[in-house]
Amino acid sequence: MPVRTAATATATAPVTTAPADFDALRRQDPEIAEVILGETNRQADSLQLIAAENFTSPAVLAALGSPLANKYAEGYPGARHHGGCELVDAAERIAIERATALFGAEHANVQPHSGSSAVLAAYAALLRPGDTVLAMGLAFGGHLTHGSPANFSGRWFEFVPYGVDAETGLLDYDQVRRLAREHRPKAIVCGSISYPRHPDYEAFREIADEVGAYLIADAAHPMGLIAGGAAPSPLPYADVVCATTHKVLRGPRGGMVLCGSHLAERIDRAVFPFTQGGAQMHTIAAKAVAFGEAATPAFAAYAHRVVANAKVLAEGLAAEDFAITTGGTDTHLITADPAPLGVDGRTARGRLAAAGMVLDTCALPYGDGRGIRLGTAALTTQGMGEPEMARIAALFTAALRAEGDETHRVRREVRELSERFRPY
Incomplete structure (x- = not known):
């Protein structure tokens, strides 16, 4: 899968295309077709930070639909x-x-x-x-x-x-x-x-x-x-x-x-x-x-970028007062406690989702509440790098502290970022 970079990514309209036979699905079952199109747009219009998710290549999707x-x-x-x-x-x-x-x-x-x-x-x-x-x-x-x-x-x-x-x-x-x-x-x-x-x-x-x-x-x-x-x-x-x-x-x-x-x-x-x-x-x-x-050199480079992005994102969140579990990460995933910002994990997940940043909650070792779990695999597939990770860390804090029109401002910034780095 060709990983997108800032140099090749351009702002585009929301995704409305699908495989060649999608028109047949739309004619036969418009209800399901709308669900698929809606999910396609949701993935492209927000930041997918769930540690267990990624974007497959078009070739993988072609085999799945064969x-x-x-x-x-x-x-x-x-x-x-x-x-x-x-x-x-x-x-x-x-x-x-x-x-x-x-x-x-x-x-x-x-x-x-x-x-x-x-x-x-x-x-x-x-x-x-x-x-x-x-x-x-x-x-x-x-x-x-x-x-x-x-x-x-x-x-x-x-x-x-x-x-x-x-x-x-x-x-x-x-x-x-x-x-x-x-x-x-x-x-x-x-x-x-x-x-x-x-x-x-x-x-x-x-x-x-x-x-x-x-x-x-x-x-x-x-x-x-x-x-x-x-x-x-x-x-x-x-x-x-x-x-x-x-x-x-x-x-x-x-x-x-x-x-x-x-x-x-x-x-x-x-x-x-x-x-x-x-x-x-x-x-x-x-x-x-x-x-x-x-098995390709391109994937090896991608895997190392995933880890580098996670380290930068963890450092950025720590600078924004999140308590980072184990003090950092060696992998693609980060777990953090947002309590120092005055919210628990479930509240943080909801506010971040409203701003277009999708992630999970997780158990906190020896903690009373739940933290947040996020990963950098999907963002890296889209071509995002360390500058984007630093920006996303700042957007986390802005989303958790935002109210009213400020929430809409954060959502606009997230959408602008996602439009620069489309998954497909």
């Missing part, structure tokens, strides 16, 4: 339960080959429908109901699949949560080791949805080996940075790596599982037939496109 969506393909290449799979077999083999080459893995399963599906498959392959698992607690940034009682993970397994240091907000590896020795888990999960620093995968591996546990890396957030060489890889240390194919990786919504050849059959059987049925072949083809894009 006739491969029509094909039923239960099973794996060369061993399908339906006929006529010769070409979709080729698409899946390409996706597997590109994923293993990109990440240096011995085996890849590209069929999981989501990151949660990938984690479910890892658990199904390695664990049995009732087994003990050590994972980051939800209050510290753990995912729903890391033991939430509302999720299958918390119902099927005995999760022991670990956290972060109360002073620094950094992972407490001494606590992880102590809990592992005390509870002797069958598996240890490293990974988070809101921890902005790189995990020490080698330290996790040493702890897992000491207690005889599997090490599962949930790398959904940093996987695109790993692909671009902007973050360390868990592949040399983890038994299984689970990830999404969207977020920084900039592919379609979906998941994947990477592992060594000795676990390949167990992982594959855990995906199909144990947890999923027919593969989504249009999505798998789109994953292959994204893996191909991520």
